[in-house]
Amino acid sequence: GAVVSQHPSWVICKSGTSVKIECRSLDFQATTMFWYRQFPKQSLMLMATSNEGSKATYEQGVEKDKFLINHASLTLSTLTVTSAHPEDSSFYICSAHRGLAKNIQYFGAGTRLSVL
Amino acid sequence: QKEVEQDPGPLSVPEGAIVSLNCTYSNSAFQYFMWYRQYSRKGPELLMYTYSSGNKEDGRFTAQVDKSSKYISLFIRDSQPSDSATYLCAVNTGGFKTIFGAGTRLFVKA
Numbered sequence: 001g002a003v004v005s006q007h008p009s010w011v012i013c014k015s016g017t018s019v020k021i022e023c024r025s026l027d028f029q030a031t032t033m034f035w036y037r038q039f040p041k042q043s044l045m046l047m048a049t050s051n052e053g054s055k056a057t058y059e060q061g062v063e064k065d066k067f068l069i070n071h072a073s074l075t076l077s078t079l080t081v082t083s084a085h086p087e088d089s090s091f092y093i094c095s096a097h098r099g100l101a102k103n104i105q106y107f108g109a110g111t112r113l114s115v116l
Numbered sequence: 117q118k119e120v121e122q123d124p125g126p127l128s129v130p131e132g133a134i135v136s137l138n139c140t141y142s143n144s145a146f147q148y149f150m151w152y153r154q155y156s157r158k159g160p161e162l163l164m165y166t167y168s169s170g171n172k173e174d175g176r177f178t179a180q181v182d183k184s185s186k187y188i189s190l191f192i193r194d195s196q197p198s199d200s201a202t203y204l205c206a207v208n209t210g211g212f213k214t215i216f217g218a219g220t221r222l223f224v225k226a
Binding site (some may be wrong): 004006026041093095104107109110112 | 124148150152157158159160162165180204206207208210211212214216217218219221
């Protein structure tokens with residue numbers, strides 16, 4: 001079964017509003033989680049690495065004030081898209097490592113964001 | 117040069133065919149090789165995981181790694197329409213950072 005839960009699966013919002021996406025590790029503790037963005041028919045683009053208890057590490061070109069990441073517990077990381085605009089519409093996916101296998105990532109089901 | 121190269125396809129095959137999906141990579145430090153399957157509007161699902169060179173088989177799926185030529189493959193035997201998805205290869209040195217290929221879209225026609 002799923003080891004990483006992501007919610008919501010689909011959200012529609014008005015331009016200018018903020019949207020929060022949750023990513024939970026279901027039966028394990030995840031000190032590190034990852035947030036990806038994926039455009040249609042394209043591969044995964046790593047946005048940031050979420051670290052429990054500390055600031056997230058953002059990839060080059062990703063606005064940290066735009067995409068706020070909070071990893072307040074060992075099982076939950078959140079991504080908040082602030083003041084969303086239509087160009088932020090995309091598929092957002094989180095992932096986590098399980099146990100000592102740092103090199104294997106388990107993904108959430110993804111969140112489809114549509115900004116009107 | 118991208119660290120991982122993967123032909124995006126699409127690849128269309130008849131049901132029952134053997135499918136070969138491939139990736140090349142540039143960094144010889146990569147030791148871990150993964151294949152993920154992603155259905156439309158879903159998160160990727162880990163299919164196969166291989167350490168170093170060699171073959172690994174799981175049911176109808178076989179993953180193959182040739183480190184000398186920096187080439188990784190996924191073979192699907194007796195392909196089914198339910199195998200229609202995007203397949204992403206991924207490589208890793210053993211740390212947290214995983215590099216993903218662009219993904220190959222596969223269509224298996226009934």
